[in-house]
Amino acid sequence: MKSTVTTRDAGDVKIIELHGKITIGAGDQQMREAIHAALNGGCRKLLVDMKDVSTIDSSGVGELVGCFTTATHKGAKLKLVNLPPKISDVLTVTQLITVFDVFQDEKEAVASFG
Amino acid sequence: MTETSGPILLWLSSRYENLELAQAVLSHLCRQAGVGEETEHWIGVALREAVANAIKHGNHQDPGKRVYLSFRLEGDDLMIVVGDEGEGFEPGDVPDPLAPENQLKTSGRGIFYMKTFMDDVSFSRGELGGTILAMRKSLRPVEGGKGVETR
Numbered sequence: 001m002k003s004t005v006t007t008r009d010a011g012d013v014k015i016i017e018l019h020g021k022i023t024i025g026a027g028d029q030q031m032r033e034a035i036h037a038a039l040n041g042g043c044r045k046l047l048v049d050m051k052d053v054s055t056i057d058s059s060g061v062g063e064l065v066g067c068f069t070t071a072t073h074k075g076a077k078l079k080l081v082n083l084p085p086k087i088s089d090v091l092t093v094t095q096l097i098t099v100f101d102v103f104q105d106e107k108e109a110v111a112s113f114g
Numbered sequence: 115m116t117e118t119s120g121p122i123l124l125w126l127s128s129r130y131e132n133l134e135l136a137q138a139v140l141s142h143l144c145r146q147a148g149v150g151e152e153t154e155h156w157i158g159v160a161l162r163e164a165v166a167n168a169i170k171h172g173n174h175q176d177p178g179k180r181v182y183l184s185f186r187l188e189g190d191d192l193m194i195v196v197g198d199e200g201e202g203f204e205p206g207d208v209p210d211p212l213a214p215e216n217q218l219k220t221s222g223r224g225i226f227y228m229k230t231f232m233d234d235v236s237f238s239r240g241e242l243g244g245t246i247l248a249m250r251k252s253l254r255p256v257e258g259g260k261g262v263e264t265r
Contacts, residue, residue: 025131025133055158055162057163058221062221090159093226
């Protein structure tokens with residue numbers, strides 16, 4: 001599956017939808033560019049929807065962590081929603097699942113930003 | 115699976131596009147061997163980490179340098195070897211990605227994922243330099259169902 005990133009708004013929350021592989025040389029860069037574009041555009045509430053992510057590698061995980069750190073430094077919040085079990089497993093074994101706010105429901109996730 | 119199959123050998127140029135080729139060969143092999151989707155997925159994650167490391171850290175993305183890849187079925191085990199033409203490295207120098215001070219680093223998790231999702235991972239120095247990474251995964255079904263079979 002080709003990697004793509006799409007964005008949409010839910011109020012003042014920017015929802016960044018990832019599709020396909022978030023892996024080195026492909027989806028990892030697209031994800032970073034989309035998140036940085038939202039941050040540079042002034043968005044401070046970002047929700048990354050991973051429902052359609054088929055696989056993620058260490059490079060994709062690293063980019064996600066880097067985006068989280070960048071967002072935090074800018075006073076923004078970056079949260080995750082709809083993690084497929086395999087993606088959740090990858091974040092769990094490296095104990096990163098505790099770093100992110102993770103939701104299974106988009107409405108609940110959007111509401112959590114306040 | 116009890117047969118021992120001959121190896122599949124590949125030489126890949128150091129381009130990330132070739133990760134897809136490596137994954138396709140793995141999928142073919144797993145289908146032939148009757149490996150479940152769950153197990154194939156996690157082997158694929160480890161394989162992509164190994165080949166990506168060889169391309170990025172071993173060969174520094176020099177397309178003139180090659181990545182050696184072999185797959186071999188030995189009884190119930192899948193053996194994967196990945197070699198590069200780089201300078202070699204000391205795996206003991208890689209920081210623990212679970213250490214609190216490394217938790218938010220943007221790199222350094224690839225070897226950890228390989229070791230997590232495969233049964234054995236070892237590193238050695240190639241005869242002409244570079245790193246040889248050997249990984250083993252038992253394909254014997256494990257009781258416990260989905261997910262458990264990979265750990």
